[in-house]
Amino acid sequence: MLSVIKSYGLKGLEGFPVQTEVDMHSGMPTYDIVGLADTAVKESKERVRSALKNSGYNYPVAAVVINLAPADVKKEGSLYDLPIAIGMLAASKQIPYESLKSAVVLGELSLNGEVRRINGILPMLISARQQGEKVFVIPKDNADEVVFIEGAEIYAVDTLQTAVEFLTSQTELSPIEIRSWETDLKFNHSDNDMKYIKGQFAAKRAMEIAVAGGHNILMIGPPGAGKTMLARAVPSIMPNMTFEEALEVAKVHSIAGQLENGFVYERPFRTPHHSSTMVALTGGGNKAKPGEISLAHNGVLFLDELPEYNRQALETLRQPLEDGVITVARNAISITYPADFMLIASMNPCPCGNYGSATSECRCSAAQIHKYLTKLSGPLMDRIDIHVEVDNVTYYELNDETLAEPSEVVRDRVNKARQIQLERLKAKGRHCNSQMSPADIKKYCKLDKECLQLLEESFEKLNLSARAYNRVLKVARTIADLEGVEKITVKHIAESLQYRSLDRKYRV
Amino acid sequence: MYSTEEKICILFGQLAISAKKFYKLLDYFGDAICLSREIFNNQDAEQIVGEEYRALCSALKDGKLLEQTLARMQDNGIVAVTCFSQNFPSSVRDLEDPPYVFFCKGDVALLNSKCLAVVGTRKVSSYGRRLAKDFTAILSENFTIVSGLAYGVDSIAHETCLEHNGKTIAVLGGGIIKVYPSANQQLADRIVEQGGLLISEYGIDAQPAPYRFPHRNRIVAGLSVGLFVCQAPLKSGTFSTVECALEQGKDVFVVPGEVYDVNFSGSNSLIKSMQGACVTTPRDIESFYHLDVQKKQKAVVQLSIFEQKIVDVVSVGKVSFDEIVQQTGIQPQELNFLLANLELKSIIARLPGNCYRLYGGIE
Numbered sequence: 072m073l074s075v076i077k078s079y080g081l082k083g084l085e086g087f088p089v090q091t092e093v094d095m096h097s098g099m100p101t102y103d104i105v106g107l108a109d110t111a112v113k114e115s116k117e118r119v120r121s122a123l124k125n126s127g128y129n130y131p132v133a134a135v136v137i138n139l140a141p142a143d144v145k146k147e148g149s150l151y152d153l154p155i156a157i158g159m160l161a162a163s164k165q166i167p168y169e170s171l172k173s174a175v176v177l178g179e180l181s182l183n184g185e186v187r188r189i190n191g192i193l194p195m196l197i198s199a200r201q202q203g204e205k206v207f208v209i210p211k212d213n214a215d216e217v218v219f220i221e222g223a224e225i226y227a228v229d230t231l232q233t234a235v236e237f238l239t240s241q242t243e244l245s246p247i248e249i250r251s252w253e254t255d256l257k258f259n260h261s262d263n264d265m266k267y268i269k270g271q272f273a274a275k276r277a278m279e280i281a282v283a284g285g286h287n288i289l290m291i292g293p294p295g296a297g298k299t300m301l302a303r304a305v306p307s308i309m310p311n312m313t314f315e316e317a318l319e320v321a322k323v324h325s326i327a328g329q330l331e332n333g334f335v336y337e338r339p340f341r342t343p344h345h346s347s348t349m350v351a352l353t354g355g356g357n358k359a360k361p362g363e364i365s366l367a368h369n370g371v372l373f374l375d376e377l378p379e380y381n382r383q384a385l386e387t388l389r390q391p392l393e394d395g396v397i398t399v400a401r402n403a404i405s406i407t408y409p410a411d412f413m414l415i416a417s418m419n420p421c422p423c424g425n426y427g428s429a430t431s432e433c434r435c436s437a438a439q440i441h442k443y444l445t446k447l448s449g450p451l452m453d454r455i456d457i458h459v460e461v462d463n464v465t466y467y468e469l470n471d472e473t474l475a476e477p478s479e480v481v482r483d484r485v486n487k488a489r490q491i492q493l494e495r496l497k498a499k500g501r502h503c504n505s506q507m508s509p510a511d512i513k514k515y516c517k518l519d520k521e522c523l524q525l526l527e528e529s530f531e532k533l534n535l536s537a538r539a540y541n542r543v544l545k546v547a548r549t550i551a552d553l554e555g556v557e558k559i560t561v562k563h564i565a566e567s568l569q570y571r572s573l574d575r576k577y578r579v
Numbered sequence: 580m581y582s583t584e585e586k587i588c589i590l591f592g593q594l595a596i597s598a599k600k601f602y603k604l605l606d607y608f609g610d611a612i613c614l615s616r617e618i619f620n621n622q623d624a625e626q627i628v629g630e631e632y633r634a635l636c637s638a639l640k641d642g643k644l645l646e647q648t649l650a651r652m653q654d655n656g657i658v659a660v661t662c663f664s665q666n667f668p669s670s671v672r673d674l675e676d677p678p679y680v681f682f683c684k685g686d687v688a689l690l691n692s693k694c695l696a697v698v699g700t701r702k703v704s705s706y707g708r709r710l711a712k713d714f715t716a717i718l719s720e721n722f723t724i725v726s727g728l729a730y731g732v733d734s735i736a737h738e739t740c741l742e743h744n745g746k747t748i749a750v751l752g753g754g755i756i757k758v759y760p761s762a763n764q765q766l767a768d769r770i771v772e773q774g775g776l777l778i779s780e781y782g783i784d785a786q787p788a789p790y791r792f793p794h795r796n797r798i799v800a801g802l803s804v805g806l807f808v809c810q811a812p813l814k815s816g817t818f819s820t821v822e823c824a825l826e827q828g829k830d831v832f833v834v835p836g837e838v839y840d841v842n843f844s845g846s847n848s849l850i851k852s853m854q855g856a857c858v859t860t861p862r863d864i865e866s867f868y869h870l871d872v873q874k875k876q877k878a879v880v881q882l883s884i885f886e887q888k889i890v891d892v893v894s895v896g897k898v899s900f901d902e903i904v905q906q907t908g909i910q911p912q913e914l915n916f917l918l919a920n921l922e923l924k925s926i927i928a929r930l931p932g933n934c935y936r937l938y939g940g941i942e
Binding site for chain 2: 270271272273275276292293420426427428432433435436437438441459460461462464465468525528529532550561562565566568569572
């Protein structure tokens with residue numbers, strides 16, 4: 072007899088329906104899976120057999136053929152265990168096929184019949200919901216991921232038996248309670264709050280501006296100056312994620328199997344190590360998995376010790392920094408993942424880290440320093456709007472008991488500035504100043520005579536390179552927005568000029 | 580264009596035959612024309628020249644290399660000044676180991692102008708950088724500044740000199756077409772554009788060999804009436820220039836540095852051995868040479884209350900951004916603006932590490 076159970080597959084971020092067809096006929100007991108299944112799917116044989124047996128069902132003595140339709144699309148992973156097992160029960164008439172409830176079934180089986188969590192359930196269910204599916208049976212461990220899918224009737228099961236009993240209407244289950252986003256905002260930045268960062272006034276101010284305008288930022292300072300601590304505090308001052316943003320993030324994390332708390336409530340903060348390969352950063356591998364930059368989507372990508380990264384790996388960041396997406400092409404598939412992140416990078420001023428420091432002596436030769444600084448390519452540096460120098464905190468500052476301004480207060484200011492930018496740039500589909508095109512800059516960064524004069528003077532006097540020009544304007548726009556004023560004044564330009572330290576030619 | 584003697588010098592220079600060997604040959608044969616005729620199959624000459632003898636003989640015979648070199652010199656705007664030329668600087672002629680050819684690019688007249696060498700370590704500290712800038716700025720009014728186009732003090736000296744429309748000579752330790760370090764190629768081009776001069780005693784595309792740098796230092800010292808040592812560790816290239824200058828009986832001027840600072844160990848030991856060398860302002864050097872000291876009137880700048888507060892804090896020395904915030908109580912967003920303004924007014928200067936100090940200030 073033939074049975075068909077609905078399931079889903081995943082291609083990039085999009086799900087597609089998969090029909091799990093199970094047919095049995097008399098003959099030598101065999102188990103064949105067709106439909107471009109990968110090894111994990113083929114190995115379901117042993118899991119399904121044991122799970123059926125250990126759940127009190129019989130493994131049919133028959134020639135079993137399983138077809139995963141559509142047959143020309145690759146299927147991956149262990150999520151078809153549960154639909155196959157149920158299909159076999161129906162095909163072998165151990166349960167009535169005709170009266171089975173119509174549902175999309177997903178889940179991996181353990182040998183004792185338990186249902187285990189799978190990766191990528193969120194994007195699959197979102198696609199399925201959009202394509203008109205309503206009822207789903209999923210592993211209980213995945214339940215947290217899908218609580219925001221509106222209009223879905225999702226049943227979480229922990230064993231094969233529960234799933235079977237539910238589908239055959241022997242027991243009633245109550246669907247997962249669907250929550251709405253607003254009621255569920257929870258933030259826990261307690262450890263990485265700005266208020267715990269002593270001193271570092273210049274760096275904190277620069278961070279605020281960077282976050283407010285979505286600017287990428289580079290911190291330059293000796294080891295131990297607190298660059299990492301500053302970077303870690305950044306998510307706490309970023310504006311709250313909207314539901315759409317959170318959903319995008321959760322989708323990517325779901326595919327990568329990195330949804331630890333069930334869903335993503337906070338902006339991601341990714342810190343790939345500097346030994347990371349290009350593929351680790353951009354995504355890829357034979358399954359074209361999302362890389363670190365996609366996992367940092369809508370959040371922060373923190374590259375500590377920027378010049379230590381593989382040059383090739385860094386250069387691949389250029390396109391996503393511009394477009395906010397990365398296209399990973401592998402032999403059979405090409406997938407576009409979102410990668411709209413804020414880049415925070417840090418570096419030492421020289422290989423030993425003490426160049427320019429007031430307290431320690433630099434041991435590097437001029438050539439070494441020069442080489443270190445030129446490891447970063449111009450095009451990459453072109454995409455970093457703000458440079459800020461961070462110096463060691465003094466003992467006096469460390470010992471200061473008073474807490475600095477808490478993140479909440481800073482975040483309020485950031486939110487306000489972002490709102491202004493959104494209103495201004497909405498029409499063009501942009502949401503923050505860093506995304507402004509040269510045409511936008513011309514339109515929204517109008518300068519009066521005084522400002523122009525200041526810029527001209529400073530380019531000569533402060534030894535700024537031409538590359539700095541548009542960046543200075545963008546950052547000045549953000550500074551003005553933080554203040555809530557429409558017109559860019561000399562004051563904003565002057566402050567913005569302070570954030571171009573690597574363009575200054577006072578280095579070796 | 581070039582006389583036969585000069586052409587011989589150019590050919591020898593291009594073949595990188597050392598000055599010592601050249602003068603020995605000249606002694607042996609009496610004059611350059613004789614040399615070019617009789618050098619072939621001469622065992623004594625072969626012994627003097629060594630392994631380059633064959634190449635030299637064949638180059639002298641067919642004359643191709645010379646033609647090529649002259650053509651390339653013309654293409655690149657290079658001229659040669661040789662020991663047979665009238666404008667060969669006499670100060671260099673009297674050296675113990677005098678060069679016999681200079682490949683030059685730029686204003687050759689500078690070779691006979693009044694020169695002062697500014698030298699120092701490649702690994703310059705912010706204090707050394709400030710010294711180099713402030714001293715060169717004033718010294719360039721009266722002297723052609725000679726240095727070696729290396730990183731650090733050398734580059735700063737050349738750059739500052741150009742900024743103040745002074746004249747400068749860069750003595751290279753390698754070929755003149757591709758300067759070393761290559762990062763300073765732009766600076767070299769600017770020196771030529773702005774009426775300065777690049778010179779090298781090595782062939783126009785000689786490789787920058789390590790022994791050539793200390794060797795050219797004798798020319799840096801030789802061209803100059805005096806040597807200003809900005810920041811020098813003991814046992815450094817800078818110190819070898821100092822030794823050359825002392826051997827040549829040139830005046831040496833040194834600025835004292837912190838006694839714990841290794842980069843000043845050479846400077847300080849010089850001061851210990853010859854106290855007269857110690858200078859603290861560029862005016863000391865000028866008055867040593869009895870030059871007219873014209874003090875420029877500093878424009879009086881009106882400062883706001885906040886600006887005055889910052890200037891008061893910064894006047895102590897190197898002060899970080901955070902310290903200014905703490906000591907003045909000015910909010911960071913305001914302070915950034917004020918600092919930028921003060922910097923533009925040339926009242927303060929920014930240092931690496933987001934630190935600030937007063938601008939210039941030695942008079």
